[in-house]
Amino acid sequence: MSVDPSPLPVIFQDKKPHYRRQSKRRRSRIKRSFRYFYLRFLRLRGTPRYISRGLAFGVFAGCFPLFGLQTIIGVLLAVIFRGHKLAAAAGTWVSNPLTYVPIFAFNYKVGELVLGFGIGETQVSFPDNWQSWTELKESGLVFLVTLFSGCLVVGWVAAVLTYIMSVHCLSRWRRRRFQGE
Secondary structure, three states: OOOOOOOOOHHHOOOOOHHHHHHHHHHHHHHHHHHHHHHHHHOOOOOHHHHHHHHHHHHHHHOOOOOOOHHHHHHHHHHHOOOOHHHHHHHHHHOOOOOHHHHHHHHHHHHHHHHOOOOOOOOOOOOOOOOOHHHHHHHHHHHHHHHHHHHHHHHHHHHHHHHHHHHHHHHHHHHHHHHHO
C-alpha cells in the first residue's frame, strides 16, 4: 500500500498572498525600530535641561541650508554650550530631503520681512539675464543675506521653543516613569 502525497487540506493552506505578509512584516519592523529609537532618545543620560540644550542647538543648526555641515555645527554648538551631543545630532533631522524646500522658502520669506524687502516699495527682484558677473554676485549676495537672516530668526525661535517644550516633556516623562516604579 502506498500513501498518496496529496496537498494539504484547504484549511491548512495560507490564503493571504506572500507579498502581504512581507509588507506587514516590513511595517512591523519599521514601527519597532522607530519605537526603539524613540525610547532610546527618552532614556538618554543627563538632566532634561542638558538633553534639551543639545536638541535645541541641533534644531537651530538644522534651520540653515548648510546640508553637509548641519550635524557638525549642531554638535559643535552643543559642545561649546554644554548640551547633549547625540540630541544635537538628532535635532538636525528637522531638515531632511522632504522638508528642505518648505523650510528654506519660509526662511527666505522671513528674511524678506526682517530686512524690509517684502514690505512696501523695496522689492528684491532677480533679472532674467545678467549683464555682468558683478550683477550676478550682487543678486546672489542679496539672496544669501536674505536667506541666512531668515534662517537665523527662524532657527533662534525654533530652538527656544524646542528647548522649552523638550524640558517640559522630558521632565514630565521622567517623573511619570519614576513614580510608576
